[in-house]
Amino acid sequence: MINRLDATFDRLRADGRKALIAYIMAGDPSLQETETLVLELEKAGADVIELGVPFSDPIADGPVIQAAAERALRSGTSLRKILGTVASLRARTQVPLVLMAYYNTIHAMGEATFCRLAAEAGVDGLIVPDMPPEEAGPLEGPASVAGLRLIYLLAPTSTPARRTMVARRSRGFVYYVSLTGITGAKLTDVGDVRRNVEKIRSVTDVPVAVGFGIATPQDASRVAEIADGVIVGTAIVRQIGEHQQDPHMPERVGRLVRSLKSAMAGTAVPSA
Amino acid sequence: MSTIPDQRGRFGDFGGRYVPETLMPAILELEQAYAKARQDRAFQAEFAGYLKRFVGRPTSLYFAERLTMRLGGARIYLKREDLCHTGAHKINNSIGQALLAIRMKKTRVIAETGAGQHGVATATAAAMFGLACEIYMGTEDMQRQALNVFRMRLLGATVTGVEAGSRTLKDAINEAMRDWTTNVRTTNYILGSVLGPHPYPMMIRDFQSVIGREARKQILALEGKLPDCLVACVGGGSNSIGLFHAFLKDKQVKMVGVEAAGLGVESGKHAARFAGGRPGVLHGTMTYLLQDEDGQVNLTHSVSAGLDYAAVGPEHSYYHDTGRIHYTSATDDEAMAAFDVLAREEGIVPALESAHAVAEVVKLAPRLKKRQVIIVNLSGRGDKDVQQVARIKGVTL
Helix, strand or coil: CCCHHHHHHHHHHHHCCCEEEEEEECCCCCHHHHHHHHHHHHHHCCCEEEEECCCCCCCCCCHHHHHHHHHHHHCCCCHHHHHHHHHHHCCCCCCCEEEECCHHHHHHHCHHHHHHHHHHHCCCEEECCCCCHHHCHHHHHHHHHHCCEEECEECCCCCHHHHHHHHHHCCCCEEEECCCCCCCCCCCCHHHHHHHHHHHHCCCCCCEEEECCCCCHHHHHHHHCCCCEEEECHHHHHHHHHCCCCCCHHHHHHHHHHHHHHHHHCCCCCCC | CCCCCCCCCEECCEECCCCCHHHHHHHHHHHHHHHHHHHCHHHHHHHHHHHHHHHCCCCCEEECHHHHHHHCCCEEEEEEHHHCHHHECHHHHHHHHHHHHHHCCCCEEEEEECCCHHHHHHHHHHHHHCCEEEEEEEHHHHHHCHHHHHHHHHCCCEEEEECCCCCCHHHHHHHHHHHHHHHCCCEEECCCCCCCCCCHHHHHHHHHCHHHHHHHHHHHHHHCCCCCEEEEECCCCHHHHHHHHHHCCCCCCEEEEEEEEECCHHHCCCECHHHHCEEEEECCEEEEECECCCCCECCCCCCCHHHCCCECCHHHHHHHHHCCCEEEEEEHHHHHHHHHHHHHHHCCCECHHHHHHHHHHHHHHHHCCCCCEEEEEECEECHHHHHHHHHHCCCCC
């Protein structure tokens, strides 16, 4: 079976367009709202949707996403229930879905069980922010068997040797972290991002998506010139957090995503 | 020297390094720098020199005669880490890691702290070596340990409160790791216990193992034989592994690690990872962890902030599974009773953490023969806990 994530990047690449990857925290404010939000994000132009799996101790995330994780846990969200939500969404959408889960939530379920259930539910890819490839032994095999793309991260601090190793092992796309910091920090050095993305491209044909610090349409547009995908998380999660009680919250989020998407469309150039 | 961990930082199934990619290069750099320093006589001599002249080592191994008589069993020796500069064993590690930071040309150090002892030790080392220092501490702990917050500030450190999560030690570690992720090029993270990603559990064990090397020599001089049993409290587990490590190959020496049972293991309000946890990953390492069935980390409880943490050092998990070290626990009440006993029988006010180890000795010593010998690690002094103990006893100061 063709992986939805691969198919999406192939299609965009053929059209000379870039992927907008939107992150939301599953279960914030509830899993029912998550279903509504996923459909809204897709309608607004998100090409790939990342669903955060809430964890009590999210060391790679800033305060906005940590607060979202706390809300999601309070609403009773678990990895098992998130897979149920994905399965239910698959009756309504074929948008690629990627889970971003801290390792312990996967380990608690069992690596092989998780990969099987996730693939059955309709998950396409997996990001584990606290699992470098060196620790991925128990997960890489089952993920590959299940057809889940295991996406690794690279950072500005990664050495050339690591860049090569990590990029070559990454499937689906390479997640380039635009800054030395946590999610929600401010993007400052786009030139540095460009140089690093080029270096990653020189060692792999897998698409490169850039995340961390992309908040505004202007940021999205600048990064879209450089990379195959633009990942926006904190800016979206903040909207969700600030408008929990607003019945029109999903439409607000949709408007934000539409503005990001149209800024990217204006700058698309074919990738190398 | 120990053959574990392996190259990947594994103690059997435990340990490793589960960290964001941004930190991996820093951790590999730290590993290389420490591997060099470990083999470098000049580094080891410099470290030993500071331990002697600044920390006040060797600490004495003290025969607790009145406690021994009262319990009526084994002869009890106290390894007096409470006599270290700053009042606990933590300074051994902070000095070692600060020296390494200087070697790595880092100008800033950061640390997490729960009770404040590791924060004070790191602020002290930073002041002595002229390094910038920032300490992360949960706001809940800042309230409980206001005195130590002020001490750290007196020493020139910036103390930053952490409002997230449970506002305790684990949240302080989350925040320190985020700081390190952001400032990795200038900053070294001085972790306080045998936790976290490789090489921390190994490196901190090495820095603390001076405790056991001294105790082994001292007991051989005093008793002419090895001890029958070693007892130490286990939070992250640095004072215990520090005492135990030099004796691991002495098969006849039994070892007991004492976790915090809080209000009782069955109450759910405790920090007894071996009694109530199962393997999982927190803060970069695979180890026994208190967690729910979905892998969310549980909140813990102990009267002692230094033992109030959901995970245990991975090397302890390994020795737990091999059976080399036996783990038990002491409740808040048992620790409080032991605190009183040691103060009144020996004139030593122990840290509440160390009082957990003394509580186990109170149970164990009467069951042993009079010619048998116990060494208990008195990891810290209780000055920092006096206010809290008064509060628990309902005394207004």
